[in-house]
Amino acid sequence: MSLENKAQSSTGLVVGLVSVSDRASGGIYEDKGIPALQEWLGKALTTPFRVETRLIPDDRASIEATLIELVDSRRCHLVLTTGGTGPARRDVTPEATLAIGTKEMPGFGEQMRQVSLHFVPTAILSRQVAVIRETPDHAALVLNLPGQPKSIKETLEGLKDADGKTVVGGIFAAVPYCIDLIGGPFSDTNPDVCTAWRPKKK
Numbered sequence: 527m528s529l530e531n532k533a534q535s536s537t538g539l540v541v542g543l544v545s546v547s548d549r550a551s552g553g554i555y556e557d558k559g560i561p562a563l564q565e566w567l568g569k570a571l572t573t574p575f576r577v578e579t580r581l582i583p584d585d586r587a588s589i590e591a592t593l594i595e596l597v598d599s600r601r602c603h604l605v606l607t608t609g610g611t612g613p614a615r616r617d618v619t620p621e622a623t624l625a626i627g628t629k630e631m632p633g634f635g636e637q638m639r640q641v642s643l644h645f646v647p648t649a650i651l652s653r654q655v656a657v658i659r660e661t662p663d664h665a666a667l668v669l670n671l672p673g674q675p676k677s678i679k680e681t682l683e684g685l686k687d688a689d690g691k692t693v694v695g696g697i698f699a700a701v702p703y704c705i706d707l708i709g710g711p712f713s714d715t716n717p718d719v720c721t722a723w724r725p726k727k728k
Contacts (some may be wrong), residue, residue, distance in 0.1 A: 538574030559608035562675035627657025
């Protein structure tokens with residue numbers, strides 16, 4: 527299956543991609559977060575998926591409404607946000623994400639900061655969070671990612687040394703199994719990009 531056909535498939539994983547930016551949503555500059563995420567998913571996922579994209583301002587009510595719509599109405603199994611996770615006054619993506627979640631998944635944010643600390647000391651200023659949002663017949667994993675394409679790739683894939691050995695694991699390795707556990711469709715990854723982890727069958 528080609529990447530184009532894979533991404534357009536009506537079956538399998540449904541992924542919401544949300545870029546949170548006042549300037550990009552206002553047309554002041556071109557959004558780079560959603561294209562970076564689409565490119566990475568096209569390389570990383572080997573099973574069918576389709577995406578729902580949203581470009582919105584740094585406004586808590588808008589972020590909350592968008593996340594609820596993507597999970598409850600558009601039936602996304604995974605929602606990835608980019609932007610709005612720093613300490614600035616307009617950075618409210620984590621607050622909005624926590625407000626719509628039914629379970630917090632703190633390990634994802636902890637691991638993202640561990641990855642980023644290998645590159646910049648200001649990673650401790652990042653406030654990315656992750657939650658599960660549950661409705662009576664559906665559930666989704668919602669993850670906040672950094673705003674820069676380079677940082678998005680690093681946190682999703684992790685860090686490898688010159689010999690290809692993993693130094694610090696990326697967060698996406700745990701995503702397919704998490705989606706299994708909340709009742710979503712099976713998904714798998716290209717091990718050259720990221721190896722999806724699942725417990726070995728006995």
